[in-house]
Amino acid sequence: xxxxxxxxxxxxxxxxxxxxxxxxxxxxxxxxxxxxxxxxxxxxxxxxxxxxxxxxxxxxxxxxxxxxxxxxxxxxxxxxxxxxxxxxxxxxxxxxxxxxxxxxxxxxxxxxxxxxxxxxxxxxxxxxxxxxxxxxxxxxxxxxxxxxxxxxxxxxxxxxxxxxxxxxxxxxxxxxxxxxxxxxxxxxxxxxxxxxxxxxxxxxxxxxxxxxxxxxxxxxxxxxxxxxxxxxxxxxxxxxxxxxxxxxxxxxx
Amino acid sequence: xxxxxxxxxxxxxxxxxxxxxxxxxxxxxxxxxxxxxxxxxxxxxxxxxxxxxxxxxxxxxxxxxxxxxxxxxxxxxxxxxxxxxxxxxxxxxxxxxxxxxxxxxxxxxxxxxxxxxxxxxxxxxxxxxxxxxxxxxxxxxxxxxxxxxxxxxxxxxxxxxxxxxxxxxxxxxxxxxxxxxxxxxxxxxxxxxxxxxxxxxxxxxxxxxxxxxxxxxxxxxxx
Numbered sequence: 001x002x003x004x005x006x007x008x009x010x011x012x013x014x015x016x017x018x019x020x021x022x023x024x025x026x027x028x029x030x031x032x033x034x035x036x037x038x039x040x041x042x043x044x045x046x047x048x049x050x051x052x053x054x055x056x057x058x059x060x061x062x063x064x065x066x067x068x069x070x071x072x073x074x075x076x077x078x079x080x081x082x083x084x085x086x087x088x089x090x091x092x093x094x095x096x097x098x099x100x101x102x103x104x105x106x107x108x109x110x111x112x113x114x115x116x117x118x119x120x121x122x123x124x125x126x127x128x129x130x131x132x133x134x135x136x137x138x139x140x141x142x143x144x145x146x147x148x149x150x151x152x153x154x155x156x157x158x159x160x161x162x163x164x165x166x167x168x169x170x171x172x173x174x175x176x177x178x179x180x181x182x183x184x185x186x187x188x189x190x191x192x193x194x195x196x197x198x199x200x201x202x203x204x205x206x207x208x209x210x211x212x213x214x215x216x217x218x219x220x221x222x223x224x225x226x227x228x229x230x231x232x233x234x235x236x237x238x239x240x241x242x243x244x245x246x247x248x249x250x251x252x253x
Numbered sequence: 254x255x256x257x258x259x260x261x262x263x264x265x266x267x268x269x270x271x272x273x274x275x276x277x278x279x280x281x282x283x284x285x286x287x288x289x290x291x292x293x294x295x296x297x298x299x300x301x302x303x304x305x306x307x308x309x310x311x312x313x314x315x316x317x318x319x320x321x322x323x324x325x326x327x328x329x330x331x332x333x334x335x336x337x338x339x340x341x342x343x344x345x346x347x348x349x350x351x352x353x354x355x356x357x358x359x360x361x362x363x364x365x366x367x368x369x370x371x372x373x374x375x376x377x378x379x380x381x382x383x384x385x386x387x388x389x390x391x392x393x394x395x396x397x398x399x400x401x402x403x404x405x406x407x408x409x410x411x412x413x414x415x416x417x418x419x420x421x422x423x424x425x426x427x428x429x430x431x432x433x434x435x436x437x438x439x440x441x442x443x444x445x446x447x448x449x450x451x452x453x454x455x456x457x458x459x460x461x462x463x464x465x466x467x468x469x470x471x472x473x474x475x476x
Contacts, residue, residue, distance in 0.1 A: 058378050090382070094382075096375050112383035
């Protein structure tokens with residue numbers, strides 16, 4: 001999917017986050033256009049998860065500002081109305097799935113559309129069944145999360161986020177907690193979503209996947225964006241020596 | 254050594270009809286008190302984990318006071334002490350229920366706190382990321398899971414409170430122990446009667462244990 005020329009759906013300007021003495025994010029500048037797939041890479045602890053968690057307000061930041069689809073987030077979490085609107089429009093998939101264990105697969109997916117969007121049960125169920133079918137879980141709708149494999153759980157988590165009809169999807173290491181044989185099924189579902197034109201910001205260690213689906217790759221080192229470009233640029237001829245040493249470590253095996 | 258005293262089974266069985274009238278009182282005080290204590294516990298338990306400091310400290314004060322003083326002193330204070338403040342008597346049943354309520358409420362506050370805090374952070378984050386408000390995330394995601402984890406410690410507290418009602422014989426409320434004392438005063442069969450009183454407590458607490466195990470099994474579906 002090529003990026004359109006329209007206004008960015010996400011704009012981060014000079015975003016800084018401190019955690020005590022730790023400077024977690026340093027002057028982050030990032031603009032993501034509708035339909036764009038941005039993959040964020042970097043060593044663990046580099047701040048890449050923190051960066052995307054700032055976009056839907058799961059983390060606060062201290063300086064700068066973030067605008068998501070016309071809603072502005074200001075420092076220190078003092079923007080609850082805008083935050084609520086952003087969270088309604090932005091879906092997120094977590095490393096640990098975070099499915100609701102006390103609810104069936106179907107109820108996991110219908111909860112937010114019913115409670116936040118105010119849909120009736122019939123409409124929510126119809127949408128949920130369509131989405132579960134799309135991620136290949138339709139025959140498990142009445143089961144509970146613990147009865148599913150990790151790969152299935154993560155696909156349910158994807159359907160749950162999509163049920164809110166988000167304009168942007170955030171992925172926080174969606175395959176890092178999965179057994180190797182289940183990574184493919186989750187990446188396939190994400191690949192399809194990208195093909196359909198969803199705007200996505202993905203934190204991942206799956207470099208092959210990044211190369212394949214990303215319109216743009218961002219490399220973060222110690223809270224700073226040190227390299228940014230097409231997958232070809234970043235993977236084949238990285239300009240920054242930090243990027244080079246990181247890639248040589250992760251691509252070697 | 255020669256056995257000098259025989260357990261008189263006939264006397265034990267004869268006492269049953271005299272003890273039975275105590276059971277409804279024991280049940281009324283313990284379950285009435287626990288029902289109120291449950292709501293007190295939810296209220297102060299949630300205050301205790303409020304992000305706002307000045308909401309937390311009244312909860313801490315309440316919990317420390319009622320967990321840190323004997324329930325016998327609490328019921329004596331309510332039954333004999335409070336009327337001096339209020340200018341009118343409090344009946345023994347009300348005093349008993351109130352004592353169980355405030356005492357179990359303090360412990361249940363801690364049970365509620367522990368239950369809520371045991372739910373992984375990711376559950377709340379997942380709810381918020383879907384657009385749920387903080388109170389919706391609590392109501393639909395955190396509380397149902399926390400409540401299931403609270404069942405075993407709540408069962409513990411229920412059993413403790415049922416047994417605590419035995420102390421209320423001191424304020425003359427006609428619960429099990431009181432009925433036993435009255436009967437023993439005329440028959441002098443302390444061994445048999447207290448044995449039967451103990452059996453009756455055991456029947457109540459054991460039934461509660463079984464009911465809770467069933468509730469827990471039902472609640473664990475899919476987990």
